Amino acid sequence: MSEIQVSETSEASEVSEASEKPVPGDALAGRAEKLDAADALAAVRERFVLDDVVYLDGNSLGALPAHVPDRVADVVRRQWGELRIRSWDESGWWTAPERIGDRIAPLVGAAPGRIVVGDSTSVNVFKALVAAVRMARETGGSGQGGEGGGGGDGGEGSARDEILVDATTFPTDGYIARSAARMTGCEVRPVAPAEVPGALSGRTAAVLLNHVDYRTGRLHDLPSLTAAVHAAGAYAVWDLCHSAGALPIGLDEHGVALAVGCTYKYLNGGPGSPAFLYVRQDLQERFDSPLPGWNSHAEPFGMRPEYEPAHGALRGRVGTPDILSLLALEASLEVWDGVPIEAVRAKSLALTDFFLECVAAYVPAGRVECVTPAEHGLRGSQIALRCPDAGPVMKRLIERGVVGDFRRPDVLRFGFTPLYVGFGDAERAARVLAEVLAEAPGEE
Amino acid sequence: MSEIQVSETSEASEVSEASEKPVPGDALAGRAEKLDAADALAAVRERFVLDDVVYLDGNSLGALPAHVPDRVADVVRRQWGELRIRSWDESGWWTAPERIGDRIAPLVGAAPGRIVVGDSTSVNVFKALVAAVRMARETGGSGQGGEGGGGGDGGEGSARDEILVDATTFPTDGYIARSAARMTGCEVRPVAPAEVPGALSGRTAAVLLNHVDYRTGRLHDLPSLTAAVHAAGAYAVWDLCHSAGALPIGLDEHGVALAVGCTYKYLNGGPGSPAFLYVRQDLQERFDSPLPGWNSHAEPFGMRPEYEPAHGALRGRVGTPDILSLLALEASLEVWDGVPIEAVRAKSLALTDFFLECVAAYVPAGRVECVTPAEHGLRGSQIALRCPDAGPVMKRLIERGVVGDFRRPDVLRFGFTPLYVGFGDAERAARVLAEVLAEAPGEE
Known part of the structure; x- marks a missing residue:
């Protein structure tokens, strides 16, 4: 696994840039592109099996690392199948x-x-x-x-x-x-x-x-x-x-x-x-x-x-x-390997900031309410949006390739895993959310 | 998985045959061959990954069924890797x-x-x-x-x-x-x-x-x-x-x-x-x-x-x-699939009977003591032999391709898994045990 070179400050400065200049509409897609290009963790995404879905449910089940299937196959075929009981010692079980x-x-x-x-x-x-x-x-x-x-x-x-x-x-x-x-x-x-x-x-x-x-x-x-x-x-x-x-x-x-x-x-x-x-x-x-x-x-x-x-x-x-x-x-x-948890935290905050900025730009005011604290010191790595019709909204989001989850009674939950989620994903998730909400006015 | 045709009585009669006619030396190998040929469960062995080792440690870790690696690969690659969180429902997790x-x-x-x-x-x-x-x-x-x-x-x-x-x-x-x-x-x-x-x-x-x-x-x-x-x-x-x-x-x-x-x-x-x-x-x-x-x-x-x-x-x-x-x-x-547990029990008793018969024929009297009850109603599916130097003896057995295990302080444990252990395995295990014991006189 190759080492990732992470500058101590690169994400942090992108965070402030992202946070300080809210811009409306299509400009956000361009911003996302630039943020992804500057993201020192962007290459880590290659270590996972991903498709064209925006996967924001890594806070429920993380994505599959690409090398894991072969490793599991070795555990099953060789360690269990060939060495059998010897693997308790020889394979370090x-x-x-x-x-x-x-x-x-x-x-x-x-x-x-x-x-x-x-x-x-x-x-x-x-x-x-x-x-x-x-x-x-x-x-x-x-x-x-x-x-x-x-x-x-x-x-x-x-x-x-x-x-x-x-x-x-x-x-x-x-x-x-x-x-x-x-x-x-x-x-x-x-x-x-x-x-x-x-x-x-x-x-x-x-x-x-x-x-x-x-x-x-x-x-x-x-x-x-x-x-x-x-x-x-x-x-x-x-x-x-x-x-x-x-x-x-x-x-x-x-x-x-x-x-x-x-x-x-x-x-x-x-x-x-x-x-x-x-x-x-x-x-x-x-x-x-x-x-x-x-x-x-x-x-x-x-x-x-x-x-x-x-x-x-x-x-x-x-x-x-x-x-x-x-x-x-x-x-x-x-x-x-080579990924400092501090870099993950910096990107996590940048991603959730940017997602909130996109939601603010795309989603009509009052349609959703963010229940995750805005203050960085009070925020984990997910954004929870309250929305009266959260259940059906999440269903439609998933149908359109944006996978978060629904927590009763009224929360849309979007987890941001910095190892494989990018700024383009955040922008697309907010855009699709706005589309879905535009089609289906909220009802209790 | 094909159905196994098991006659209700075939193993049981083989058991009595095996038990009633103890025979010395090489004749036991011939008996083993006949018992294996008449074994209605013999084909089940094909369902497992096995080699030329006599694996008598299935009472500690069962052998690998041959179809399992592909099934696990599907769980990892498709259910986790592609469906991800959806598998909790869609894959029946x-x-x-x-x-x-x-x-x-x-x-x-x-x-x-x-x-x-x-x-x-x-x-x-x-x-x-x-x-x-x-x-x-x-x-x-x-x-x-x-x-x-x-x-x-x-x-x-x-x-x-x-x-x-x-x-x-x-x-x-x-x-x-x-x-x-x-x-x-x-x-x-x-x-x-x-x-x-x-x-x-x-x-x-x-x-x-x-x-x-x-x-x-x-x-x-x-x-x-x-x-x-x-x-x-x-x-x-x-x-x-x-x-x-x-x-x-x-x-x-x-x-x-x-x-x-x-x-x-x-x-x-x-x-x-x-x-x-x-x-x-x-x-x-x-x-x-x-x-x-x-x-x-x-x-x-x-x-x-x-x-x-x-x-x-x-x-x-x-x-x-x-x-x-x-x-x-x-x-x-x-x-x-298609394997009645009653047939497994019948074969298990036949196997352990035959193993004890081979041990009695091959191993000099007094060298090991069977601590597993002879009575069928009191016997599980393993044979435990007490032997003062059980630790080193088991080590040498394993080196020669007979895998059982050692339980302190002085027990050689041989598990018989009727799904994949045959009568030839039992005969070979007893024969190798006799060879090992002949080379290394018991010492406390």
């Missing part, structure tokens, strides 16, 4: 969860040894939340002012008996949080992320937060929320599904305790590719998993009846890893 | 867990709608055990004599506060059982399967049992143990990892409450392919999962903050399914 974790690590600001890959996001949220509650009770918090608790999972007399959950979360996090609470003697309290600091108390054991809201695309303030939670003696668990691979996260830098992320969106790992779990280094020996499967044992092939957890992030492993999905993900991650 | 469950169902004696596929065996053992404890407390047992409990997971005052676990279990089941116990206020008591009936009491909430012991290959009595557990007002959770695809199980017939099984052994689903979970029909509305992810919601795309479980076995789903591994498994299951 056994160590894939931590090896792939190390490959993801630089994209989320983590050093090696902090991340393992495996299981679904939901299962990893369960592991992380239960472990967070246990840690909060064990030592009275994250080391900065907690009160301590009763220990054990029954919550008998524990002062730490509350889990705060982002009230706007993707539902599975809330469902799983309620289960983790039920099984650890906690209560769940839904709280808007901005209100978390005021809701923290000596009762708070853990706080489950989304880095980017799946519906609105709002980016929450990970550094300050993490600091507030930890200062209250609780542990923050961050759901990175909509930020991993879209923007710099800085897990180590910001002292995040636990985080979970998805790999089939901006990381392009393929449908249902396994999620990842990050555990801060100094907490790894205290990570007490509710799913202590044999893959997390210190000596997995010792077949010992007593459980003894492995050291490090390996504790997050559970059962036999799903090798086909894992190794497809590993291959997919090669599209990141 | 969303419904894969229950559709593939229905494909496995007849192999384990279940009607449609009882099984979902997804997550690892360990994760499914956790779901099943916690659900079993909750059910036992909810109504005072399985409907046949329980005492009832306090409800909730804290175990406050509940009479049902004990989980019995097969003391000889594959370790992950024991580790997970301890976690499930800890999180539901139970204690774990290890009990040998035969002693389970005597260990049951009004305290017993759940019993976790292996159908076939992973080390010795002993087959436990599922019908009578299930009945005993249920009569005591508890619920049995069966681990079918070493029986699914190897012998008839009769889950519905024997009233099994909950069962978990692996798909990468005798079901040939590929490395780490997801496990399955069976929930008896009349218990499905009471199945209260500790991992209630959005995929088990009654309306998963409603994005509702309150959890409402789906009906049926769907409750066993958790997060987004790992599509590549799942669809590789689905394709693999086509090797079962």
